[in-house]
Amino acid sequence: MRKPWRTIAAVAVSLVPLLLSSVDDSQAAGTRKAARARSKPPETQARCEPPKFRIVLDVGHTPESYGALSARNDPEFGFNFRLARLVAAKLKSEGFAATRLLVTDGKAKASLLKRVSAANDGRADLFLSIHHDSVPDKLLDIWEFDGAKSYFSDRFSGHSLFVSERNPHFTTSLKLARIIGRQLKEQGLRYASQYTLPVMGPYRRQLLDKDVGVYRYDGLVVLSQTRSAAVLLEAGSIINRDEEMALNSSERHEAIAEAVAAAMGEFCGRQ
Numbered sequence: 001m002r003k004p005w006r007t008i009a010a011v012a013v014s015l016v017p018l019l020l021s022s023v024d025d026s027q028a029a030g031t032r033k034a035a036r037a038r039s040k041p042p043e044t045q046a047r048c049e050p051p052k053f054r055i056v057l058d059v060g061h062t063p064e065s066y067g068a069l070s071a072r073n074d075p076e077f078g079f080n081f082r083l084a085r086l087v088a089a090k091l092k093s094e095g096f097a098a099t100r101l102l103v104t105d106g107k108a109k110a111s112l113l114k115r116v117s118a119a120n121d122g123r124a125d126l127f128l129s130i131h132h133d134s135v136p137d138k139l140l141d142i143w144e145f146d147g148a149k150s151y152f153s154d155r156f157s158g159h160s161l162f163v164s165e166r167n168p169h170f171t172t173s174l175k176l177a178r179i180i181g182r183q184l185k186e187q188g189l190r191y192a193s194q195y196t197l198p199v200m201g202p203y204r205r206q207l208l209d210k211d212v213g214v215y216r217y218d219g220l221v222v223l224s225q226t227r228s229a230a231v232l233l234e235a236g237s238i239i240n241r242d243e244e245m246a247l248n249s250s251e252r253h254e255a256i257a258e259a260v261a262a263a264m265g266e267f268c269g270r271q
Contacts, residue, residue, distance in 0.1 A: 048125070048268035050095040055264070056124040057091070058102045058115055058222065059084045060131035060232075065108040068134035070238035071152035072145050076132050083235055083253055084130040090257040096264060100124075112221045119226045126176065127230040128260070129222050132247060133160065133192065134239040136203060157243045158192035159184060159256075161214045162205070162232040164223035172229040174208060179266050180231065181212025183259035192237065233260075 060080040061067035067076030084101060091099040102118055104111040119127045140151040161181050163173040181191065191213025195205040205215040217223065223230045235256055238244045246252050 048271050050264075050268055051097045053096060053098060053264075053268065054123060054125045054228075055091060055096055055099040056102050056119045056122060056127045056228075057084050057088045057099060058119075058127060058129040059104075060129055062103075062105050062107075062111045064106060065111060068132065068238065069151070070132075070244045071143075071150060071241045072244060073148065073150055074238070074244075076134075076238060079132040079235070079238055079247060080130050083132075083247075083256060086253050087128075087130065087257045087260050090261045091264060094261045094265060096261075115222050116225045119222075119228060119230075124226070124228040127222065127226045127228050129230070129232040131232060131234050133234040133237045135194070135237070136200065139199070140239070151239070152241050153237075153239045154241055156192055156194045157237050157240045158190050159213065159236050160192045160195065160234045161212070162217040162220065162223065162234070163208070163214060164218045164220055164230065165216060166218050166224035167230050168227060169229040173223070173231055174214065176229055176263070176267055177214040177231045178209050178212055180233065180260060180263040181209060181214055183263040183266070184256070185212055186262075187255040187259050189255065189259075192234070 059077070061075075061077040063077060066078075067080070069075060070079070081103070088099050088101040100122065102115060104114045104118070106114065115127075115129075135153045135156060139153050139155065141153060143150055143152055161177040163170065163177050167173050184191070193213070194200060195203070195215050196207050197204070205217055208214045208216050217232070220232060223232055236243050236247045236252070238247055
């Protein structure tokens with residue numbers, strides 16, 4: 001995820017004293033009507049028949065707007081593309097024939113809108129965005145790699161999953177994220193816990209599932225503006241020197257692809 005390091009406010013309602021009970025009834029009725037309008041309609045979950053279930057597998061970022069740089073100065077986009085391509089192939093081999101690999105071009109904001117439009121126009125049942133993580137600039141250390149000044153942070157590692165409460169299918173998104181998280185855990189992988197720490201400053205996130213590492217991130221366009229269920233997976237930290245190497249390995253790619261495919265099979269099997 002790009003790191004240019006990088007609520008619904010509660011409405012207090014006072015009890016009206018009895019001596020003011022003559023307040024305008026029409027105003028009270030208007031308040032009740034507005035409250036009803038703000039409530040979300042119940043979600044309708046797409047029926048999951050694997051051959052017909054439309055999964056848009058989004059390759060995070062673009063060649064022009066490549067996301068984070070790894071500890072060895074490789075762009076995040078390349079990590080995202082290699083992993084997403086393998087996950088897409090694995091899903092198709094497991095019967096999810098309608099899976100589509102989405103690669104966009106252009107600068108950051110324009111590409112985000114392209115992703116949302118592609119998912120919505122294609123009537124996706126699930127939008128799954130693949131990314132790799134970094135840390136805020138203040139947490140970076142300096143080292144030399146291939147004769148060049150480079151940056152790293154070995155302090156944090158692990159994957160994480162994000163969902164948005166603004167998504168119209170938030171409940172389904174959260175369910176899918178939890179299943180993916182459990183499958184990743186069964187592969188022996190652990191999630192990144194730093195998003196709950198004060199050191200993250202404005203990048204702290206609410207942890208929705210402390211067992212498998214699902215966080216709430218309402219501000220992400222690809223999660224909040226897609227009309228399907230949507231999950232973003234940070235597959236691991238490429239700014240961590242050891243984890244960067246692991247994330248380049250076929251073993252780690254296979255483990256993540258297996259976890260995602262198993263999660264989708266479990267999700268469909270529950271319906």
